[in-house]
Amino acid sequence: MDIKDIIKDENVIYKKSAVLTDNEMHYCPGCTHGVVHKLIAEVIEELGIQDTTIGIAPVGCAVFAYDYLEIDWQEAAHGRAPALATAVKRLMPEKMVFSYQGDGDLAAIGTAETIHACNRGENIVMVFINNGIYGMTGGQMAPTTLQGMKASTCPFGREPQQDGFPLKITEILATLPGTSFVTRQSCHTAASVRKTKKALIKAFKNQQAGKGTSLVEVVATCSSGWKQSPTKSNDWMVENMFPFYPLGDLKDE
Amino acid sequence: MKELKLMKGNEAIAHAAIRCGVDGYFGYPITPQSEIMETLMEEQPWLDTGMVVLQAESETASINMVYGGAGCGKKVMTSSSSPGVSLMQEGLSYMAGAELPCVVVNVVRGGPGLGTIQPAQSDYFQSVKGGGHGDYKLITLAPASVQEMADFVDLAFELSFKYRNPAMILSDGVIGQMMEKVELQPFKPRMTEEEIVAKYGDWATTGRTSNRKRNVITSVSLDSEYMEEHNHKLQAKYKACEEDEVRYEEIMCEDADYILVAYGSSARICQKAVEIAREQGIKAGLLRPITLFPFPTKQLQKLAQSAKAMLSVEMSAGQMVEDVKLSVNGAIPVEHYGRIGGIIPSPGEVVDALKSNFIQG
């Protein structure tokens, strides 16, 4: 049997989503962005919404997300994705719109846009990758950096008197009447990846049902920023991130 | 059907926007232009034309909503006054980079800082020299009447779509707040997705259909070779604008010894100043740039061959005067006269300035 026989349709048990492009991803080994990209691609394919979905990419490591998903994209200024998504959805209510943002993008520079889009109950999906650090710019402190956690702009560990406290933006957003589904997931095991996919499906279906804002946070690793191997990063995340950012649905209405 | 009405410049902008088929307005209140959004909310255009009107949480959000809407190929606009327009500069730079059309109205007030709510023209540099980061320009129109406030909305959209670049209507507190009669254009329907594609091309993010590849609206690339090429493309557009889109008005320039150069409300004052000067036997004329970018450079050069001197009259400490000087390039003397901080000069003051600069002593 040669390779051509093996990849025949009847033998295929898993294949790359048609919504994913063939471009090689630029993410570091162990990075969670790629996994979440793949999940979004699968969800778009399974819901049959490739022709009607518009993605809004952030400034951050996912700035080139548009290279990887074969859908229409807009690349926003740092933090402004929810403002773009607001207009896209309001001007084309029949389309599906999601923003994809890191913690610096969503919870520091773009906090106002995030809170107000959620508070208006914009009928969009927001995907929030929380790796507790600024990946793209080389590992500086993020609003979500844990107390005591080291980053290049808090080299001795985050110290609240100097640096303020880590921000649980997702908890804040869950209190807003405009949000309908607010959940915190992860992608460090096969089971957690499946759960994240389920959450994304629910979020997109909520948009189809006109339920308002759905926010899917994914607690993520950044091996380069954390200066740990991918496997160590996963362990560190379980030990340190999950106690402060507990997984599960915060709101499901 | 055309309609004659009495209204404020700001209200005229709102009515013109609805009538020329604008798809969306996103704004944040600030004096002296809040009547624009107030009028839109009062008119409830979403009931008739489907136009979206939304009060954003800030001007930063407004301009980024405009970016999102423009990226879908929609006719979208915002309005503000000076401090708010400062907040929009990042977004405008992104839009110029991503080649997105939109219209921004700046009803200028005195600065710097929170400044004053009184009229000024001190945002000239910010409007015509780019304003945000990077090498880009805004197509800038300067209305001098309530009628032009209304007419320039459609014109600004036409130019911004033609060049896929943001356009600015640079007004001021006088034109925004004063009431004049205005003839409103008949209603134009909003464009459908198909009409947008047919007229402007298939670049907008309306959903990747199976007959085309994905559309991406972006201003970023890490490839400097590509970026240089992209920047050359932008510069070529600005050059084409300078060739084809210059608009100005001349009043009594043919035989003039002294040319007043003024735009917006200063041009209205200078119109009167020309009359007064002529009554006193001084042959004055007025060149009123209607487009500030592209600037009427060639016309000024032409006038510099017959005139003795030029006076740039602005409610600023002297901004447009730099472009007048660059145009004339030393051929004749060019001076500036202006009041600042929200003070409006009188026609008599302008005539006095003309005399003291060029005629007496």
Ligand SMILES: Cc1ncc(C[n+]2csc(CCOP(=O)(O)OP(=O)(O)O)c2C)c(N)n1
């Ligand atoms: C206005 C502005 N300020 C700062 C930056 C620099 N910058 C780019 S990405 C980034 C932080 C990204 O971190 P995050 O949003 O957490 O995403 P990640 O890269 O970790 O995925 C910063 C500060 C910028 N591009 N624009």
